[in-house]
Amino acid sequence: MSAPLKIAVLGASGRMGAEAVKAIETATDMELVAALGRGDSLDTLLEVGATHVVDLSVPSSTETNVRFAVEHRMHAVIGTTGWDEAKRESLATLLAKNPGTGVLIAPNFALGSVLASAFAATAARYFESVEIIELHHPNKVDAPSGTAVRTAELIAAERASAGMDPSPDATETQIEGARGAVIDGIHVHSVRLRGLVAHQEVLLGGTGEQLTLRHDSYDRASFMPGVLLGLRTVASRPGLTYGLDGYLELGR
Amino acid sequence: MSAPLKIAVLGASGRMGAEAVKAIETATDMELVAALGRGDSLDTLLEVGATHVVDLSVPSSTETNVRFAVEHRMHAVIGTTGWDEAKRESLATLLAKNPGTGVLIAPNFALGSVLASAFAATAARYFESVEIIELHHPNKVDAPSGTAVRTAELIAAERASAGMDPSPDATETQIEGARGAVIDGIHVHSVRLRGLVAHQEVLLGGTGEQLTLRHDSYDRASFMPGVLLGLRTVASRPGLTYGLDGYLELGR
Amino acid sequence: MSAPLKIAVLGASGRMGAEAVKAIETATDMELVAALGRGDSLDTLLEVGATHVVDLSVPSSTETNVRFAVEHRMHAVIGTTGWDEAKRESLATLLAKNPGTGVLIAPNFALGSVLASAFAATAARYFESVEIIELHHPNKVDAPSGTAVRTAELIAAERASAGMDPSPDATETQIEGARGAVIDGIHVHSVRLRGLVAHQEVLLGGTGEQLTLRHDSYDRASFMPGVLLGLRTVASRPGLTYGLDGYLELGR
Amino acid sequence: MSAPLKIAVLGASGRMGAEAVKAIETATDMELVAALGRGDSLDTLLEVGATHVVDLSVPSSTETNVRFAVEHRMHAVIGTTGWDEAKRESLATLLAKNPGTGVLIAPNFALGSVLASAFAATAARYFESVEIIELHHPNKVDAPSGTAVRTAELIAAERASAGMDPSPDATETQIEGARGAVIDGIHVHSVRLRGLVAHQEVLLGGTGEQLTLRHDSYDRASFMPGVLLGLRTVASRPGLTYGLDGYLELGR
Structure with a gap:
């Protein structure tokens, strides 16, 4: 040794x-x-x-x-x-x-967070739809989280380089805010809940299947x-x- | 018989x-x-x-x-x-x-959906925080879903009758829409993804714990x-x- | 006051x-x-x-x-x-x-845990299938957790009183242990993972739909x-x- | 074109x-x-x-x-x-x-399944703990699924090549089957539930964090x-x- x-x-x-x-x-x-x-x-x-x-x-x-x-x-x-x-x-x-x-x-x-972001970027070009949900404790002052914004930008860049269309969305009427924030064309939703620390899900959907990449951070x-x-x-x-x-x- | x-x-x-x-x-x-x-x-x-x-x-x-x-x-x-x-x-x-x-x-x-709504109403008064995420196929024209709106109204009514404060939320700056639609004070997020059918999660959070009620509908x-x-x-x-x-x- | x-x-x-x-x-x-x-x-x-x-x-x-x-x-x-x-x-x-x-x-x-158990018992009679997954830190010495055992017993009692058949299961060949522990006819799976605290999911399934009751305990x-x-x-x-x-x- | x-x-x-x-x-x-x-x-x-x-x-x-x-x-x-x-x-x-x-x-x-397996193999060496849960319709005759077995083998090989210890597990007493099937040292749990099609989760855990890779297959x-x-x-x-x-x- x-x-x-x-x-x-x-x-x-x-x-x-x-x-x-x-x-x-x-x-x-x-x-x-x-x-x-x-x-x-x-x-x-x-x-x-x-x-x-x-x-x-x-x-x-x-x-x-x-x-x-x-x-x-x-x-x-x-x-x-x-x-x-x-x-x-x-x-x-x-x-x-x-x-x-x-x-x-x-x-x-956080290894899990770094890996989840890398995997999301890799998978982005293989699914018609992608959205992000980030969930944090209710004392957080900004929404979405910086990690979610960067993940959205990364995914959007990969989709653009693959020449992909935006995720399909037939929404005609919505109560304001229902479809989340839109960052470079990617929808991002921010949940604030007592008891949580820092969590993120990237949801990728294609015909008949879904891939979910979730990271939970419980502790420094x-x-x-x-x-x-x-x-x-x-x-x-x-x-x-x-x-x-x-x-x-x-x-x- | x-x-x-x-x-x-x-x-x-x-x-x-x-x-x-x-x-x-x-x-x-x-x-x-x-x-x-x-x-x-x-x-x-x-x-x-x-x-x-x-x-x-x-x-x-x-x-x-x-x-x-x-x-x-x-x-x-x-x-x-x-x-x-x-x-x-x-x-x-x-x-x-x-x-x-x-x-x-x-x-x-849908028994599962009816039960999930009833459970959400029962649990509403016991958790400081509650939010709703509904997820559907991308051909849906309205957001949030009617079920999510009714669930939010039901939860809000239960919390009001128990004299509860709104869910805590320190958000000061947000990209428009990040915190979702607000229905009777309850935040509701609508995800649209190819491959999905009709799904709903009610997330309830208290100090150190979380209760999640999820219903998935795959088929008529x-x-x-x-x-x-x-x-x-x-x-x-x-x-x-x-x-x-x-x-x-x-x-x- | x-x-x-x-x-x-x-x-x-x-x-x-x-x-x-x-x-x-x-x-x-x-x-x-x-x-x-x-x-x-x-x-x-x-x-x-x-x-x-x-x-x-x-x-x-x-x-x-x-x-x-x-x-x-x-x-x-x-x-x-x-x-x-x-x-x-x-x-x-x-x-x-x-x-x-x-x-x-x-x-x-834990209010969330008590509610989740009560909801599981209520829902048990309305779904053809039910299984339990409990997830804990890897220092736990017993499996399944006491809470999971009690939840299984509660669910089994409700199903028995409703005259229900066992959950359907066509398994003919399995690697030993794959289908979990069987408690009063209910399958229970125990996951041990660094980073976790104490978590439980009750999964209820019927034709074309699923109801999931999840409780996460992060802290005393x-x-x-x-x-x-x-x-x-x-x-x-x-x-x-x-x-x-x-x-x-x-x-x- | x-x-x-x-x-x-x-x-x-x-x-x-x-x-x-x-x-x-x-x-x-x-x-x-x-x-x-x-x-x-x-x-x-x-x-x-x-x-x-x-x-x-x-x-x-x-x-x-x-x-x-x-x-x-x-x-x-x-x-x-x-x-x-x-x-x-x-x-x-x-x-x-x-x-x-x-x-x-x-x-x-299934792109999502192939990607999830590849990501699981990549992530395997960065987390102390890993387990697999696969969930299928109740007409399936074998447990675990072939995909889960291959995923476990892939993860085990990556961990071996990185010289890693087995996932920590202090279990002393268990009801038979609770800790799942063990494939090349990786614990695999098989859930069978009416309403499901074919689903798999790889759970990776490290100090204070968790990474979850989930694939849902709803349709041929x-x-x-x-x-x-x-x-x-x-x-x-x-x-x-x-x-x-x-x-x-x-x-x-």
Whole structure:
């Protein structure tokens, strides 16, 4: 068995960071060498000999953290938001100067959610009809969820590239809102219910059959298998990867 | 075993009527004594000695058919639409003059659908949140379905009588339509998908738990168990009953 | 508005007890007057003037606790296990001597689960086929779950009383176990999956239609609405009630 | 627009063949040039100038039919069963002598089912737990279904190649059959219910999340989009392809 990965968590005092600390401590192929919070010096990373960092800090810190890591040839897995296209390009340039170093930026670490989106895109061109239902706790302030919007855009792009017609719909009269929001031609329905956490169904229908792809997220802990997968894979993928799906074996 | 019920089908050449003829011929406790279509004389009912009629004709014939049956002391099960309140009152008056004769008017014969609506109404007062999703084939011209609208009204009435607040909903920004149609305060979502027939889910949510009541209707044949139940029960329920739920044992 | 109920929690240091303390403190129509754990004297109940107790202690204490409460004319809601038939009869005798005092023993406080069982029993006689799927976390040591066994027994009893045949099943060859456990003639399937908590589906099928009753329990907090409902109702139901369904309005 | 494909249906008088005739007649990019049944001469294929054949005949005829087609450089899509490994090898040899000719043998034409199996195999390595539930009409004589057995084998193979442990399961006591059939270590549950046709769910669970892949087949017509996809693609895939998944774009 190879030596454990020496991992530092940045943003360790946040909720996601605390979960990551727990998950890494449990993994037998990893060693937690540092857990840094706001105000801690990045030099610690050098002192403890970290080979990998997980950045789960805040948008105002993440760029400084990750550039420091890359400049010292540490591999990085990033869950913090705020990495727009300009920042990603600048980071890619830095990585080109540090060949062999890998970085993963993952907007979503839930393996099931990432897989469900990829499967929905693959299946989109094979079914005449597709709609999305997302279901969340009632404290959510926006509808539809960001994941549902991105899934709809992905499906719409696949259908467009396959030259498909819109999903059939003979609706003539409706009570306002019944047919949901329409995103790039895809109907999306948002349910808000006490007791739920975060759930999504993609329904695909063709003559005489239906395919349903459902993902249920019950707990923040669901992100940890994706974080660990990222850490185990990042050293073998030099340069910048955007999206955890880049690390998954999706075809066969 | 008692003698079989002697049953006549009115509207036997329509799609529902043809299904009813088949179902009655299969039932061992029933005898099909007449199957009448448009233009056939109602006097046939007397000649063949029918004790029960099923009316699955058209709105323009149903009142004449049923009044004829009642005046001759036949019990009647009615699936034809068009029985508004005025017509039902007039029929009730006629029934009062023919004591011992029973009539059932059933807007919906699918046992599963009738039970699901009754259960939704019962459960409504015990959950903080409730929403409805109905799913149909894409040739349907109205949204939401009539069943979903009635279910929402029923749930809203139960919640109002229990003095409940609206389902919690923190939505501040939405893409138009995402949160569905709102019927008496209940959110209703309409999915249209090739391959589907007629389906409905009532989702009830409370702290840490969810109750889901789903009904799937795959085939017109699903109405026949309800028609047969109606025929077997109607003679023991003199007067007018509106809704198949009146014949079901719903409490315990 | 009437004065708040003065409630004491027994077994307050257990996990359920701690949840109950939180729930009662949040309820505007209740006042928490005592939270007793192992070793605390029951005389405290008299000193603080409790009118209601919730017993969530342990099997070895619950009988003493409840008899003390009843003898002092406090109403009691009991979630502790161990109340076999002999103990319930003895308690009923004590209650007969203290007219006006009510006690609820509830093996299950999850409203959704109690309702789902009641609905399954009601629907059982109207569908040719019925099976049960229960799904739990993989640390559960028994299969099927106790709730699934009781649901199967309830359904079987209803079908027997309606004189129904067994669900149709043409299976001639099976890999051992494929068709599940058979409890009083009802097939029950047990799924064990990481990520799940406690879930149950009753599937009822008839010609051309299906009715599905699903309950999802995500969290121990799901028991609290049932506990509060019990506390709000118990004073109006003198004597002993076994099962929370006795307090629900199930018929219409 | 290119000229329509000139298609002959073999086994046109069977149920699947009759569906195929209808589907091809409806497709604007196809022309039905022959519909042959038992006893019709294969020479008709030459007379009408067929470029493609669909073989939906019977096991005793299919090999003769397809070899005739290939020898005359027609592309063939085969839904008939009975193509064991020896027959496939012999056909591949024949195809090697007729370069440019394509043949697809598809044990399953339902796109949704083929996609669901492929997705289950892809997802298998990313979740700690996986189980399968298949649900069919009660006239089915075997349990589990052949599709469920193959899906289980596929999942087991993927998990083995990823070096995964069995799904966790703490069950100590069970009523016989509760935990289902075990196929290559994967638990499979078979539900039989009046009203159903053919349905399958693959449930994948990890810490705090669940992914569900469900396929519903309501009607034999669901096979036709797969047949048409096969006919549109077969000319561009010389040689022998086994399984419709070989024609789908599954990776991204």
